[in-house]
Amino acid sequence: MNAAMKRQHQYQEIILDPKRYIVSKTDTKGVITYGNDYFVEISGYVEAELIGQPHNMIRHPDMPKVIFKLMWDRIKAGDTIMALVKNEAKDGRYYWVVTEFESKKDKLTNKISGYTAFRKAAPRQAIESIEPLYAKLREIEDVSGMEGAENYLIGFLEEKGLSYDEFIDRLVGNKGLFKIFFQAMKKLFG
Numbered sequence: 001m002n003a004a005m006k007r008q009h010q011y012q013e014i015i016l017d018p019k020r021y022i023v024s025k026t027d028t029k030g031v032i033t034y035g036n037d038y039f040v041e042i043s044g045y046v047e048a049e050l051i052g053q054p055h056n057m058i059r060h061p062d063m064p065k066v067i068f069k070l071m072w073d074r075i076k077a078g079d080t081i082m083a084l085v086k087n088e089a090k091d092g093r094y095y096w097v098v099t100e101f102e103s104k105k106d107k108l109t110n111k112i113s114g115y116t117a118f119r120k121a122a123p124r125q126a127i128e129s130i131e132p133l134y135a136k137l138r139e140i141e142d143v144s145g146m147e148g149a150e151n152y153l154i155g156f157l158e159e160k161g162l163s164y165d166e167f168i169d170r171l172v173g174n175k176g177l178f179k180i181f182f183q184a185m186k187k188l189f190g
């Protein structure tokens with residue numbers, strides 16, 4: 001696909017099926033080692049184009065880098081984290097997901113051997129709530145770098161009296177069936 005065609009699609013959202021899920025796995029460097037059929041379908045790439053490539057190949061330019069720094073800091077420490085993420089398909093269209101990242105550990109060494117991301121369609125109200133924050137974080141990154149954006153995010157959360165996890169949980173309604181979904185995905189693919 002040429003750049004002009006990709007630009008033509010850049011403002012078109014792919015509406016995800018709320019009953020389907022996306023799963024991908026990476027090695028410790030973020031290189032894709034597995035993607036389920038829905039991941040391949042939504043990304044617009046063929047499986048051979050995804051496997052062996054850095055997962056950030058689907059990162060949408062609207063996403064603040066500080067959010068990925070936060071995610072990487074947490075999963076490298078062996079913690080899970082949930083985030084709202086805007087991804088970009090091969091043709092330039094985009095899609096919003098709630099993603100829960102989990103570190104995988106080698107059973108013999110107990111060292112992290114890779115990461116699994118479980119995704120489902122993001123609730124519309126969560127997208128509408130997060131977009132202004134992400135725009136602000138990108139603006140700050142452009143002027144003050146990632147450190148400036150990280151400081152802003154910390155202040156934003158402190159003002160709300162919430163941790164990052166509590167903020168995301170409230171945005172996406174992480175309870176009931178929503179929470180059960182992620183638990184089931186971890187059992188299935190864990």
